[in-house]
Amino acid sequence: MRFRWVWLLGLACLLSASLARAQLSIEITGGGEQRTPIAVVPFAGESALSPSITSIVRADLERSGLFRGLELPPIVPTPTEASTINYPEWRSRLADALVVGSVATRADGRFEVRFRLFDVVKQTPLGGIAYTLSKDQARATAHRIADFVYEKLTGNRGVFSTRIAYVVKRGNRYELQIADADGAGAETALASFEPIISPAWSPDGRRLAYVSFENKKPVVYVHSLIDGKRQVAANFRGSNSAPAWSPDGRTLAVTLSREGGSQIFLMNPDGSNVRRLTSSPAIDTEPRYSPDGRWLYFTSDRGGTPQIYRVPMSGGDPQRVTFEGSYNVSPRISPDGNKLAYITRNSGRFQVALLDLTNQQTQVITDSERDESPSFAPNGQMILLATVLGGRGVLSAVSSDGRFKQRLSAATGGDVREPAWGPFIE
């Protein structure tokens, strides 16, 4: 099976503004139990590509919290995807799974990467892929391999080829950046001397909506990533904020104060066809569509304190969703629609909670002081959030069951905040 890689090349150059090659550094802080031991054998010939394919595959799998990459002695000759596998030998190395492969240079200057995955316990091959790529696609290819391994062994789709958006503040300078899910390859979509908040990916991953304060008031922009062109989606009298995309990408929900207070409106992404959705004397904000588009969840203090509500898009009154505690905000629905992640305040500490929408059970999954802005990975397995550690704004990722954590901080200093995990790119 061959992939066409041309579009990936285009993506690499798509962002405008300063090419600050800042990177996020990742630190794994909570161990995941019951991690699958996997042997990822360095591919034959992989030194022809930089960075090394298998180092990225291993790092991806370990970062998911579900795998432990085995340290292997050099094996001579290097097994490849063409080798016959001696399963008992790999069992004795304590591997449950095995990845082998090779990298070959073609006459036209491009490369071929092939690999195979094996279930060592069941002594079964699980498949493999051959890729043709140019040199600068090594990293993207490695992520694809990690996705394949992850999906075959867990049954869930991998998110190693996805991207994240976030805001970095250094002094009085703010940058909206987009990086690979592992923090590499960060590029700046917008640089400003005024704050940027609430980045929101369009469902096709081509646009970001966000709120910029460059006009001395909050204004919603829709920004096309491929060419850096952006347009004002909402700059009505008063404040304009909290953009959220409908699942079909045709509608933006926003919070506007143009009719008094803060109320939720719907509009086309180009700013036309504005119509009001909520009607209360309260603050109604942070709209979020459910993945099936049937509900709009939002934060409202219509009951006296901020709680999460939802309103059916087919019409009807909002219903309250959170009942425990006096401060529940920032609703986010899991991709399968079954869980609600949000920020809850417990004794002055702001933490991430999960509400199972099927049985109403709640669980607090972080133990920090100042969590904000949770964002589900598109496979629903991890939640990215902003927090403060040692006085510095960093991102944290926690598995959806709360057992596994990572910290992502800006390698070159500054505060990181407002993360948004991008969608699967089909």
Added chain:
Amino acid sequence: MRANLISLLASMAAAALMAGCASTGSDDTAAPVSGPGGGPGGARGGAVTTQPVKPVDVTGAKGSPEADPRVKQGPLSQRSIYYDLDKFDIKDEYRGMVEAHAKYLRENPASRMLIQGNTDERGSREYNVGLGQRRADGVKRMLVLLGAREGQIESVSLGEEKPQADGHNEDAWAKNRRSDMLYSGEF
């Protein structure tokens, strides 16, 4: 012949007068002009006196310092209202300030104000945009009740994004829970 001469001289004097009037601005030293025959008002065409004119501007911007919000230390230089936690009501101590600004807006209908509401850093950024908006709206409401026109004022929120004080304690938080009033040229 003598009457003709007088008429001729009178018309020459009149012409000189008119020319003189046309060229004289607000010249304090312009003196009453007398025609031939002597004495003020003596000329047959009627004496015309010019008076100096000193302009007086009551449009306000260039008026007395008390009425100019850009004057430092003036009564309109007070621009910020501070709030208790989770509150958006305007405490009594700020009433005089709001009244002074309302008066200025009333008396200067062409002037424009932007009110920016702010919160401390705790909690959701977007919910804080809503809280800041509530604060700015409260100030606008009071100004309009005191006679400013709705169309002169825009109320917006900066949420927690533009703190005045950078600390992570009640001292800093108290300074950040505020509304700021800005006039044209400042935003």
